[in-house]
Amino acid sequence: MLIGDVARRSGVSARMLRHYDSLGLVRPTGRSDAGYREYSSEDIRRIFHIESLRSLGLSLRDVRRAFDDPDFTPSELVDDLIRRTRERIAAETELLTRLRRIGAAEPAGWEDVLQIVALLQALGSKSAGKRQRAALSSVEEVPVPVEALVEAALSETDPNVAGALRWALAQSGEDGLALLAEGLGSPAAEVRERAVRSIAEIPNGGATALLRDALTNSDVAVRGHAALALGARGVADAVPTLVDMVVEGTNDVDAADALSALASRPASADQIAARLVDSLAHGAVEPSARRRLTQALAGIPGTTASRALTDLSHDEDRAVALTAAYILGIREA
Template identity: 60%
Template sequence: MLIGEVARRSGVSARMLRHYDTLGLVRPTGRTVGGYREYSPDDIRRIFHVEGLRSLGLSLSQIGRALDDFGFTPSTLVGDLIRKTEERLNRERELLEHLRMVDAAEPSGWQDVLRIVELLHGLGSPSAARRQQAALAPADDLSMPAELLAEAVLTETDPNVAGALRWALARAGGDGVASVASGMASEDVDIRRRAVLALAELPGDEATAALTDALGDADTTIRRHAALALGARGVTLAVPALVGTVVEGPNDVEAAELLGKLARDAKWADWILGALVDELTAHAADPAVRMRLTQALAEMPGTIALEILQQLAYDNDRVVALIASALAKTLEERLDEEAETPQIG
């Protein structure tokens, strides 16, 4: 078969076939009656082998070695091709994300595009100081792409940079809630922890819903941060987790204050007070826990915890008894002051 016919049937151009011939990769081994070189069936089969390997990304020199060296094993080469292809795809995915972020910022001109690119480079810097600077000092007339900030929040390991990114994300108006909330589905507990901290600083019902879901997380740190954020928003679903935070610490003081605020609503006061008392009973042998619970009782509104504190003033643990006695005395004095205050009207 002559070169023109081979080109038509194989889809490989005559120019490429000549190139293969020059390289010694596929040479026509037959001859016509008139002396013209022609491709034998084995030559054509080799052409298809070459094209198949080219489709995998092999270079022509690699293909020649693979076809002619009978001792050649493909595993190493294929593994290298997989690694290089993965690297290329990662670069292209990163480029695609950057293009989407530029588009989301709705730049009005190329100067805006260049400033967004500069921001991307800043947030991607190996220097924590440079990343923090990029998060804190965007151009006044350039809105920070929420998706970019959300991605950075979920991957940032430096606590100072992470704080700056959360501030910038909250400043962006809550547009990144969905992107941040997606981090709660990660199998990586560190990513989920970063996500819950960011959600705690974002406004709106969508962030509150994501925080509520986080109360069911397997990680105690995530549940604690979600409960503190929800308690500050007045969400009573966080009460069990807040009581648990008082029991376990840390953040027990903050949790106790939030329980006190939630208990100002008479509808929830008895429930919250009862939950604290139940934990006192459950941890009768743990003085440290009982001390934290006793202090939390003092955060209850009015004097609803006075009777319990008076009982705890005779607790077997001396420290608990002293704390309860002091707190009960304070509440008793408050009652006396209220009784002596003349009622108006």
């Protein structure tokens, strides 16, 4: 079969067939009566084999080695192809993400596109200073898509940059809440904590609802951050978690301050005092926890807290008794 016929039937151009010939991959083994080279059925079979291997991503150099090297190991080559394909997919996925983010920012012109690209690159910089400036600029200049801000906030390790990113997200309103909610379910504890801290700085009802949900999160750190944020917002649902934090000694001072803020209304004060007293009466509570609970009563106004402190001033634990007596002296002064 002459080269033109082979090209038509195989779908491989005559130019590429000549290139295969020059590389020694497929050389026509026959001759026509007129002296033209002819491809045998074996030659055509080899062409299809070459095309099959090329469809897997092999270079012509790899194909030739596969055919001619007696020590060639297909499994090693396939493993290498898998690695290279994954790298290529990762690169293409990164490019797709970047393009989507640029599109989401709805740039008005090429100047906006260039500014967005520069900010996205700065957010991924190794320099903490550049990342921080990019976070601040994302609000003051061309807006960076909230998806990029959330991704940066959930991966940021520098506290100053993290603070700037949380501030930038707070300016975006509810746009990033859905993505931050996904962060609360991350298998990485540090990501979960960054997510709840970012949500805590967004001042709207959607964020408050997410923080309420976070009170039942399996991660104690997430529950704690959510409770402190809700306490600052005056949400009574946080009280049980805040009391648990006092008992456990986890950010207990902040938790006690949050309970004090929530106890500004008389009805709330009595309920919070009653919960603290119930915890004090629990037989399994450690002596150190009882002292922290007694100290927490100092910030709770009302008769329930005062009666509890009077009783505690006669407690068998001298440290608890002295603490209660000291608090009563301040309250009565």
